[in-house]
Amino acid sequence: MEEKKAKGKIILVDDEESILMLLTEFLRENGYEVDSFSDSIEALSALKTGRYHILITDMAMPKIDGLQLISYIQKEYLNTLGIVITGYGSLENAINALRCGAFDYILKPFKLEDIMSVVESAMYYYNLMTNVGLTQKFSSRANLMKRFSQSRLLLENALLKERLKEKYKFNNIIGISFGMQKVFELIEKVAETNATVLITGESGVGKELVAKAIHYNSLRKDNPMVVVNCGAIPENLLESELFGYEKGAFTGAYNTKYGKFEVADKGTIFLDEIGDMSLNLQVKLLRVLQEKTFERIGGSKPIRVDVRFIAATNRDLEQMVKDGKFREDLFYRLNVVPIHIPPLRERKQDIPLLIDYFLEQANRFNDANVEGFDEGALEVMMAYDYPGNVRELNNIVERVVVLKKKGIITIEDLPEKLWVAKEKEEHIDIQKGYETLVTEFERAIIMKALKETKGVKSKAASILNMNRTTLIEKMKRLGME
Known part of the structure; x- marks a missing residue:
């Protein structure tokens, strides 16, 4: 009789022999091949030599803990998906594991059906990653789908989602790429300070979302966040919008008007498209940044405000300074903590998760039931460069959902400009x-x-799924060293 093929290969690590034996027997009975280890160092050696679909590890272990094992499979870009087991009092550890790239977590005491549910979900995603049929040029990057996979998990796990909302509020900014992880790190570091932040990036990358993430994770979160688009308001109106005016200051000023700086007192003011501000207004803005005081138009009484400044632009301010179009002193006042958001064409590994997120939103808002994109459509979506960045991707997904209503999106459903780009x-x-x-x-x-x-x-080698020495040898062979 032919031996039945295993559903998948699992490496199981736990220093409690009773749990190790229980889970090993249970998983084998359910059709999985299992290698079990009570010693985490031995488990690490096995990970280096064996090909496993799933790693299940206890969080707290001597020598090498579960977080280190999760970090290893991320660092080496193995196809292995990590699952951590932790106690109810250690939800924070579970969050840390997810941020390091774990696929999911299991809380103790657990039920065996919970184990099976998570394992089957992991196998589903493993097969999705390895068999989705993406073209070869994207296959190495597909490995990145597992990295920081909580971006997908945040949409599915209600309990953890609420905890992360309270602590991070990054679940509306999605990205597993190296560039976006750096953005997340900077948001965390700068949020609870009062430092001025300058967010740069092309139109449509999500600069306002980053500004909101900083504000709503700061100590000012219970106070206003006031958004001013400097490029959308004419100069003569922008001054009165920012500073306000006194009654009778000019014809038509029938009442005193508070400016945006006053409205934002104790909170945050977000100056979008700061590069479009005139040199005249830049001088007045510089004073507010330096002294935290200003006068309303037509007024003489200094008004003091406690405001945190966040600015954003899609222009090259350093070049504008050289060209005499932006004040150098203002640039340095704004550029205390720079955060650059990379364009979508430079972080295409984020596209599958963004598509999932926008698809869910579009289905909900338009009462549709589109299940997803087929292989060919996804390949075309991945190949396009998105000059409008994330905003354009969102627009494309919503458009095809509105027109399709239900079923699977195929190449024929996509806008013609995507086919042309692919050709x-x-x-x-x-x-x-x-x-x-x-x-x-x-x-x-x-x-x-x-x-x-x-x-x-070393980081470039990791992205390319190769050893650093291999990369250096290739560079020498190609005359790049």
Whole structure:
């Protein structure tokens, strides 16, 4: 009789022999191949040599703890999905594990059906990652889908979602890419300070979302956050919007008007598109930043405010300073903590999670039941460069949901501009010959990885799913060293 194929291969790590034996027997009975270890060092050695679908590890262990094992599979970009077991009093540890890249967590005391539910979910995602049929150029990046996979989990786990909302409020900013993780780290570090923040990035990347995340995680969260779009208001009106005016200050000023700075007192003012502000207004803004005082138009009494400043722009302020279009002193006052949000074309590994998020929203708002994107449609969505960034992706998803209403999105359902972009991308000059084309492709992806990691070879190697020494050898062979 032919032996039945195992559902998946699991490595199980727990220093409590009773739990180890119980889970090993249970998982084997349910069709899984299990390697169990009570010693975490031995388990780490097994991870280095074996190919496992799932790692299940207790959080608290001697020598190497569960968090370190989770970190290892992330650092080495293994296909293994990590699940941590922790006590009810250690939910904070579970959150930390998820932020390090664990797929899910299980609280003690647990029921065996809870174990099976999480394991089956992990196997589903494993198969999704490895068998989704994405083109080869995206297969290495697909490994990143498991990294910081709580972005997907936040949408499915109500309890943890509420805890993370209270503590981080980042669940409306989605990103598993290296660039977005750096943004999240900066938000955490700067939120509880009063430091002025300058957010840069192209139109549509989500600068206002980042500003809101900073405010609503700060000590000022119970006070107003006032948003002013400096590019959308004419200069003569922008001054009165910011500073207010006294009754009778000019024709039509029938009543005293409070400006945005007064309204934002004890809170945060977000000056969007600060690069569009005139030099005249820049001088007045600089004074408010320096002295925290100003006068209303037509007034002489100084008004003192306690306001935190966050500014944003899609323009190159440093170049504008060189060109004499932006004050240098104001630039340095604003640029205390710079946060740059990378464009979507530089973090395409975020696209599948963003699509899921926008698809869920579009279905809910439009009373639709679109199940997802098929292989071909997803490939086209991944290939497009999104000049409008996340805002454009959201628009495309909502458009196809409104028109499709139900079922699976195919290539035919996508806007024509996405097909054209895909066709252009697939144009290859085969006259160059195989060896030349492969060499050019290798050099291009290595250069892109180095650019994303600011030249740090170890991080570039991790993104490319290879050892650092292998990367250096390839660079030498390609004449890049």
